[in-house]
Amino acid sequence: MIMRIEDYALIGDMQSGALVGRDGSIDWLCLPRFDSPACFAALLGDEANGHWLIGPASPGRDRPMATRRRYRGDTLILETEWDTPTGTVRLIDFMPPRHTAPDVVRIVEGVAGSVAMNMELRVRFDYGRIVPWARRVDGHLHAVGGPDSVWLSSPVEVVGRGLAHRARFTVSQGHRLPFVLAWHPSHESLPPLPDAFTQLTDTELEWAQWMSRFRYSGRWRDEVARSAITLKALTYDPTGAIVAAPTTSLPEDIGGVRNWDYRYCWLRDATMTLEALLTCGYADEARAWREWLLRTIAGRPQDLQIMYGLAGERRLFEWEADWLAGYEGSQPVRIGNAAVNQLQLDVYGEVMSALHLAAEAGLEPDPHAWAIERKLLDFLESNWQEPDEGLWEVRGPRRQFVHSKVMAWTAFDRAVRLVDELGRRGPVAKWRELRDRIHAEVCEKGFDPERNTFTGAYGSRELDAALLIIPQTGFLPPDDPRVIGTIEAVQRELMRDGFVLRYPTEGGTVDGLPGHEGAFLACSFWLVEALTMIGRRDEAVELFERLLDLRNDVGLYSEEYDPRYKRLVGNFPQAFSHVPMIHAACALSGTIRRGSIVRC
Numbered sequence: 001m002i003m004r005i006e007d008y009a010l011i012g013d014m015q016s017g018a019l020v021g022r023d024g025s026i027d028w029l030c031l032p033r034f035d036s037p038a039c040f041a042a043l044l045g046d047e048a049n050g051h052w053l054i055g056p057a058s059p060g061r062d063r064p065m066a067t068r069r070r071y072r073g074d075t076l077i078l079e080t081e082w083d084t085p086t087g088t089v090r091l092i093d094f095m096p097p098r099h100t101a102p103d104v105v106r107i108v109e110g111v112a113g114s115v116a117m118n119m120e121l122r123v124r125f126d127y128g129r130i131v132p133w134a135r136r137v138d139g140h141l142h143a144v145g146g147p148d149s150v151w152l153s154s155p156v157e158v159v160g161r162g163l164a165h166r167a168r169f170t171v172s173q174g175h176r177l178p179f180v181l182a183w184h185p186s187h188e189s190l191p192p193l194p195d196a197f198t199q200l201t202d203t204e205l206e207w208a209q210w211m212s213r214f215r216y217s218g219r220w221r222d223e224v225a226r227s228a229i230t231l232k233a234l235t236y237d238p239t240g241a242i243v244a245a246p247t248t249s250l251p252e253d254i255g256g257v258r259n260w261d262y263r264y265c266w267l268r269d270a271t272m273t274l275e276a277l278l279t280c281g282y283a284d285e286a287r288a289w290r291e292w293l294l295r296t297i298a299g300r301p302q303d304l305q306i307m308y309g310l311a312g313e314r315r316l317f318e319w320e321a322d323w324l325a326g327y328e329g330s331q332p333v334r335i336g337n338a339a340v341n342q343l344q345l346d347v348y349g350e351v352m353s354a355l356h357l358a359a360e361a362g363l364e365p366d367p368h369a370w371a372i373e374r375k376l377l378d379f380l381e382s383n384w385q386e387p388d389e390g391l392w393e394v395r396g397p398r399r400q401f402v403h404s405k406v407m408a409w410t411a412f413d414r415a416v417r418l419v420d421e422l423g424r425r426g427p428v429a430k431w432r433e434l435r436d437r438i439h440a441e442v443c444e445k446g447f448d449p450e451r452n453t454f455t456g457a458y459g460s461r462e463l464d465a466a467l468l469i470i471p472q473t474g475f476l477p478p479d480d481p482r483v484i485g486t487i488e489a490v491q492r493e494l495m496r497d498g499f500v501l502r503y504p505t506e507g508g509t510v511d512g513l514p515g516h517e518g519a520f521l522a523c524s525f526w527l528v529e530a531l532t533m534i535g536r537r538d539e540a541v542e543l544f545e546r547l548l549d550l551r552n553d554v555g556l557y558s559e560e561y562d563p564r565y566k567r568l569v570g571n572f573p574q575a576f577s578h579v580p581m582i583h584a585a586c587a588l589s590g591t592i593r594r595g596s597i598v599r600c
């Protein structure tokens, strides 16, 4: 039975996240952190790599798929329901706010009639490789393997057989049966196991409190709220870091090699996430992230990395988990990310832009932050002319990417504005001069007057959908003919089946990789925003609504959409898709952002 990426929903506790399938199986869970080894890795292999199924018993091999699913209101508590010939059953899944150990709580609730249920637990530590020793301790199931151990607590009798633990039980209307799985280091004794029902109330309350700060009043309120909740779920609470996605190696090209590990904090993705959360009223997250940034990049500016681990770790060595077959055979499964060593000049602009926005939104100034910003600008001053790998992290040769230069312009522009508008002190005349120099160079070398479009790299003919952000940065006004020409060129050359590719992948000339990929959702949302900015609102609304239709049944996006198979592809759920969705909704709702105080 193929589980499509859109068949999964996310639960999480702002330290890690699990993917729950429409069949009631948790097929992905890394503990204790997003970037820890998975103890359920069936997503990238099969059941033998670890999963935790709870669903109606069925006579055949195929598991019953849920009749409907939803999140309980504005929370990350998932409700999966099955209508069966004998009754209706609901499975409530969530990860409560973390106190000591991380827990996954699953409550089976009889809604009508009675339903025979099946539970199967296969814990496989170390990304599906280690079969743990299991034993009963104080009435709980305890599984241990290497540094990891988990405890399963439930009033339902669980029996071990064939390297799995199973239970058969019946739930009738009005009955609720809890299962609690807690992780902890194997050298420690049993952590306090929480009461499932108290945890349910607490988790609901926690989300209600978080949502009480939600400040978006435009159209598509529920869709924007779901994206904001998803972004919050991707933040790593103890440090303020934000992961790009909670998964690794969900393929951009099903069956292909474009499989990457996203369980880290990219400066680019995190700053964009931060801007979206600020847009929705969340200043605390911005403050926490700024502190993470200051701690993480402390040191010499030339040592700045484009991504870090959740606590600021710098070594994210990339390796392949060759025992995993990969999602629908997409190999390799990569752990770690070699892009960590790349030069991506755009991140300087993204960091400066986010810090400028945070300052405008009223985040109190931090003298250390400004000192670091100045160091970053010093580095950029000597390096902005270098070729780089660009925001798409190409694995081919470095190039003079136009988007990178536009973002270098953005970095100096925001520095100038921080001095002029917000009273920071610095060599503003020099920054102004650099800003103007970069502007002139981009307009001369990065623009193709024949086709009336900016190009992907200096002197190239290829287009890059990242150029759609030019009007958002303020590099040129929206009504500049070069901006309009670029938007129209992207529409002409990079649209497939109504959505936008980030660049042409034919021949692997841009990214140096074999195979194709789907439409990059962020680029399609950037097109919505760009069309709105140039006054083509109807077209923008039409595209935005088409993009809304790509969300799965619980409102989640992966990184890309493959029009060939009409499926979501790439890591899931992906911050880089939910962020521009929020910005596009703001733009269409006519609320103010981009270079001005954010108020939605």
Ligand SMILES: OC[C@H]1O[C@H](O[C@H]2O[C@H](CO)[C@@H](O)[C@H](O)[C@H]2O)[C@H](O)[C@@H](O)[C@@H]1O
Residues within 6 Å of the ligand: 244, 260, 261, 262, 266, 268, 269, 337, 338, 339, 391, 392, 393, 394, 395, 511, 576
């Ligand atoms: O396509 C090749 C690259 O794909 C990944 O990068 C993409 O995801 C990043 C995280 O969301 C995003 O910041 C970047 O802009 C995207 O291109 C992967 O992480 C890279 O290793 C890979 O080269």
